[in-house]
Amino acid sequence: MIALHNVWKTYNTDGAPVHALRGVSLNVAEGEYVAVMGPSGSGKSTLLAAIGAMNPPDQGQVLVDGIDVYGLNVERQADFRHEYLGFVFQQLQLLPYLTALENVLLGLVIARLTRAEKISRAREVLREVGLAGKENRLPYQLSGGEQGRVAVARAIVNQPPLVLADEPTGNLDRATGTQVLELLRELNATGHTVLMVTHDAEAAEYANRIVTIRDGQISDGHSDGAALREHGRSSSHEKAEEV
Amino acid sequence: MILLVLGLAVGVATVVALMAVTRTMRQAIADRLDQYGANILIVPRSSDLSLSYGGITVASASYDVGEMTLEDIKSITTIREARNISVIAPKLLGAVELGGRRVLMAGVLFLDEIRLKQWWDVDGEYPAAPDEVLLGARLAEVLSIQPGDALELQGQTLHVIGVLEENGSQDDGILFADLALAQGLLGKPERISLVEVAALCTECPIEMIVEQISEALPQARVTALRQAVTLRMETVEHLTDFALGISLVVSAIGALVVLMTMLGAVSERRQEIGLFRALGFRQAHIKRVVLGEALAVSLAGGVVGWMAGMATAIALRPSLADVTTPVVWDPWLALGAIGGTLLVGLGGSLYPAMRAARLDPSTALRSL
Numbered sequence: 001m002i003a004l005h006n007v008w009k010t011y012n013t014d015g016a017p018v019h020a021l022r023g024v025s026l027n028v029a030e031g032e033y034v035a036v037m038g039p040s041g042s043g044k045s046t047l048l049a050a051i052g053a054m055n056p057p058d059q060g061q062v063l064v065d066g067i068d069v070y071g072l073n074v075e076r077q078a079d080f081r082h083e084y085l086g087f088v089f090q091q092l093q094l095l096p097y098l099t100a101l102e103n104v105l106l107g108l109v110i111a112r113l114t115r116a117e118k119i120s121r122a123r124e125v126l127r128e129v130g131l132a133g134k135e136n137r138l139p140y141q142l143s144g145g146e147q148g149r150v151a152v153a154r155a156i157v158n159q160p161p162l163v164l165a166d167e168p169t170g171n172l173d174r175a176t177g178t179q180v181l182e183l184l185r186e187l188n189a190t191g192h193t194v195l196m197v198t199h200d201a202e203a204a205e206y207a208n209r210i211v212t213i214r215d216g217q218i219s220d221g222h223s224d225g226a227a228l229r230e231h232g233r234s235s236s237h238e239k240a241e242e243v
Numbered sequence: 244m245i246l247l248v249l250g251l252a253v254g255v256a257t258v259v260a261l262m263a264v265t266r267t268m269r270q271a272i273a274d275r276l277d278q279y280g281a282n283i284l285i286v287p288r289s290s291d292l293s294l295s296y297g298g299i300t301v302a303s304a305s306y307d308v309g310e311m312t313l314e315d316i317k318s319i320t321t322i323r324e325a326r327n328i329s330v331i332a333p334k335l336l337g338a339v340e341l342g343g344r345r346v347l348m349a350g351v352l353f354l355d356e357i358r359l360k361q362w363w364d365v366d367g368e369y370p371a372a373p374d375e376v377l378l379g380a381r382l383a384e385v386l387s388i389q390p391g392d393a394l395e396l397q398g399q400t401l402h403v404i405g406v407l408e409e410n411g412s413q414d415d416g417i418l419f420a421d422l423a424l425a426q427g428l429l430g431k432p433e434r435i436s437l438v439e440v441a442a443l444c445t446e447c448p449i450e451m452i453v454e455q456i457s458e459a460l461p462q463a464r465v466t467a468l469r470q471a472v473t474l475r476m477e478t479v480e481h482l483t484d485f486a487l488g489i490s491l492v493v494s495a496i497g498a499l500v501v502l503m504t505m506l507g508a509v510s511e512r513r514q515e516i517g518l519f520r521a522l523g524f525r526q527a528h529i530k531r532v533v534l535g536e537a538l539a540v541s542l543a544g545g546v547v548g549w550m551a552g553m554a555t556a557i558a559l560r561p562s563l564a565d566v567t568t569p570v571v572w573d574p575w576l577a578l579g580a581i582g583g584t585l586l587v588g589l590g591g592s593l594y595p596a597m598r599a600a601r602l603d604p605s606t607a608l609r610s611l
Contacts, residue, residue, distance in 0.1 A: 052521065054604040075525045082523020093518050107522055158523075 001162060001193045002028035002051055007060030009046050009216075020046040021057065022216040028195060030161070033188040035207035036197045043216040044197035048166050051195065052085055053077040064162065082110060086155030086192075088180070090167040092147055094139040100126060100150045101135035107157040125153045129183060144176035152183045156192065163187055165196040169203045181206045244536070247504045248544045251584055254497040255548020256555060258490045259580045263556035265486040266571045283440040283453060285319075287311055288464045310335070310434040315460055319440065322455035324448070330441040332359045335422060337429035337436075339396060342386045348418045350425020350435075353377075359441055360414075366390055367405030370421065376401045377419040380409035397428055494587050501591025505537060509599040516602050526600035533596035534589060541588025545581035552580065 009021040020043040028034050038044045049055035050062055053069045054077075062069045064084055072080055086107070094103045104122040111118060126135055129149040131142075139147050148168075155163055165184060169177030185206050188194045196207060204210045212219050287310060316333055319325070335350035353370050357363065367390030370377055378388060383406040388394070394401040401420065409415050426432050442452050449467050457465045509516070516529060524532075556570050 049604075054521065075527070078520065078523050078525040078528075080523075081521060085521075085523075087521045089518075089521075093514065095515065095518075106519075109522075110524060110528055154522075 001030040001032070001065060002026065002195065003061075003063040004047075004051070005061045005063075007047075007050060007057045007062060009043075009050065009055065009057045019216050021050065024060070024213070024216070024218055026211065026218060028193060030193055031188070031191060033185065033194040033206070033208045034196070035204035035210045036195065036213055037199065037201065037204045037210055038197075038213035039199055042199075042213045044199075044213050045166060046216075047213065048164055048195070048197050052087065052164050053080050082158060084160055084162055086158065086160040086163040088151055088155045088163065088165040088168045088184070090170040092151040092172075094147055094150055094154075096139050099136045099138055100131060100142065100146075100153075103139070103150050104153045104157050107154045111158060122153075122157055125157045126150070129153045144173055145179040148172060148176050148180040149183060152180065152187070156187060160192070162193045162195065165194065165198075167198055167200075168196060169198065169200055177203065244508070244540055247501065247540050248547065250500050250504070251497060251541060251544025251588065252548035252551060254493050254500075255545055255580050255584050256551035258493050258583075259549050259552025259576065260555035260559065261486050261489055261552075262576055262580075263553055263570055263573075264559055265482050266573065266576070267556065267560060267569070268482060270571060282442055282449065282468045283456065284466045284468065285311075285315075285438040285440065285456065285460060285463050286436075286466070288462055310431060310436050311438070311460070311463060312433045313435060314433075315435070315463065316438060318459040319438070319456055322452065322459055324442075324452045324455055327442050327452060328440060330355055330359045330439075332356050332439045332441075333422065333435040334437050334439070335425050335429060335431060335435050337425065337431070339418070339428065341394065341396060341418065344385070346382060346418055347416065348420055348425055348428070350420055350422040350429070352422050353419075356419070359439060362410060363414075364408040364410070365405040366408060367403075370404050370419075372402075372404075373421050373424055374399070374401050375404040375421075376424075378403055378406050379415040379417045379419075380407055381415040382418060399428065494583065497584075497587045498591040501537065501541075501588050502594060505533065505592045505595035506598070509533065509595045509602075512599075513602060516599050517604060520602070520604040529600040529602075530596040533599050534592055537588045537592035537596070538585065541585045542581065544588070545584030548584065549577050549580040 004024055004026040007021050007024045008019070011018045011020055022043075024043075024047060026047075036044045036047060046055060050057050051064065051069075053062075053064075053072070056070045064080075067080065067084075069077065069080060095106070098106070101119070101122055104126055105118055108118040108122060113121070123132075123135060126132065126149075129152055131146060131149055131153070134142065134146065139150070142150065155165075163184065168180050168184065172180065181203055184194050184196065188208075194207070196203070198204055313333065316331055319328070319331055322328075332355040333352060337348050337350075338345050339348045340346075357369055365377065376394065378386075383389070383403070388403050388406070390403055390406050392403045394403060401424075407414060407419075420428070422435070426434060440452075440456070442449060453465050453467045457463070519529060519532065553570065553572075560570055
């Protein structure tokens with residue numbers, strides 16, 4: 001689904017070059033749920049933007065579903081984002097003056113559907129994420145978890161094959177963050193490929209595979225989120241037994 | 244955005260009020276100027292004496308030769324532009340002996356003459372009966388005649404019903420009598436010496452009227468009092484130019500206000516624009532969003548401004564224009580105001596829309 005080959009990205013900050021990505025190569029198969037984990041400034045957001053056709057690398061190639069993302073012109077890149085990607089942002093980014101339904105409809109504004117079809121699909125997705133009956137509420141009238149569900153609904157309303165999540169628990173309370181992570185896992189279970197960047201190890205545990213990035217480089221290959229969780233459990237169990 | 248609507252509305256209201264008041268003033272001035280007297284003079288072509296009347300000198304006219312008849316007046320009313328003629332005032336001029344002096348007598352149709360000379364102010368009343376006459380102020384003073392006195396003219400007793408207040412024109416020295424009476428006293432039945440015509444000429448083609456009257460009266464010389472017409476038109480045009488000039492300045496300021504406000508709005512909404520771009524909005528979509536908002540804001544500003552401007556014009560009318568002249572409700576002014584606001588709004592938003600569309604999505608994403 002995703003193939004990055006030797007991707008480099010350098011920012012010039014106050015004349016001093018900062019290497020955000022240094023020769024990153026990464027493959028994500030269709031249907032995978034991958035967490036890219038790393039500390040602040042490690043390059044994980046740059047990596048996400050590069051995959052999302054919003055930040056062209058200085059060098060290397062980004063392929064999504066076989067499409068050379070940066071071989072497209074600017075407008076085709078926009079079409080690509082609309083057709084292939086769903087974004088879940090840090091802080092969720094719901095527009096406060098729009099209802100839950102209207103926020104979800106944003107993902108369909110430019111879709112080639114009739115207005116009735118768009119509304120029908122947005123309602124259906126809201127129902128799928130457990131928000132039936134709350135379509136006309138403004139974000140402030142929803143709980144944090146419900147807002148997270150709206151954000152996820154907006155990301156998937158256009159039925160994208162790939163969902164990119166940027167620190168989806170970054171600014172949420174623990175309970176809300178957990179609900180968003182559960183939703184992402186459910187999405188993955190229904191066939192969406194999910195790529196999440198996070199600095200939170202607990203969040204990363206929800207993924208099938210964890211990739212660590214440090215100083216712009218994939219540092220430790222692959223690890224399995226489920227195995228990590230299992231390892232965490234057994235470690236805790238062992239510690240309990242020791243006590 | 245509400246402030247922008249208000250800002251645009253204030254600008255539009257200023258322009259609309261100015262234009263409406265100017266149009267009303269223009270109409271009032273035009274009406275008043277059109278009432279200020281004749282702008283076409285018709286005299287016999289065969290005259291060879293100078294005739295001075297009403298402060299206006301017309302060459303080659305005489306009241307002693309080549310008079311016209313009342314039938315000629317009927318011809319004037321048949322021209323194609325007759326609807327633009329407001330007053331036709333025929334006159335028979337002749338010298339008569341009065342109190343041992345030769346004085347100029349003018350036989351007039353008083354109803355038409357009074358309409359033509361609305362600046363007349365009379366001590367007494369205007370003649371209503373055939374034997375009632377009106378004297379100019381200087382003539383009454385010389386003859387020591389008061390309103391209510393009687394005059395003996397060629398054995399006929401005439402009643403001086405009124406004396407004109409002095410107005411500095413040749414009317415001060417004239418004896419005004421009913422046209423039929425004057426024709427009888429001067430022995431010229433059905434004859435007239437000249438015709439003064441007032442055309443509603445603010446917008447009407449005065450040259451065309453002159454040409455048509457000339458065709459209808461080939462024996463007469465028809466003269467447009469060009470200077471008066473030109474002056475009237477210039478006065479009105481200056482007012483219009485002034486209003487247009489102010490409107491252009493206000494429009495330019497409005498466009499700058501829109502530009503600055505929309506640039507600020509785009510900057511404030513970087514996150515929102517970034518979100519749209521991430522959701523797959525093309526640059527053209529972003530431009531459409533920004534220009535759509537500008538369109539809505541401008542439309543609201545235009546409509547509110549037009550209504551406020553008309554209300555202001557109605558409120559200001561008593562102090563700026565003739566109280567009796569109603570504010571002109573011109574649909575073109577409404578269309579122009581709203582259309583102009585849309586142009587200003589969209590014009591001022593083009594650059595901000597382009598900037599929003601060119602916003603780097605990665606920068607926007609970092610701000611998300």
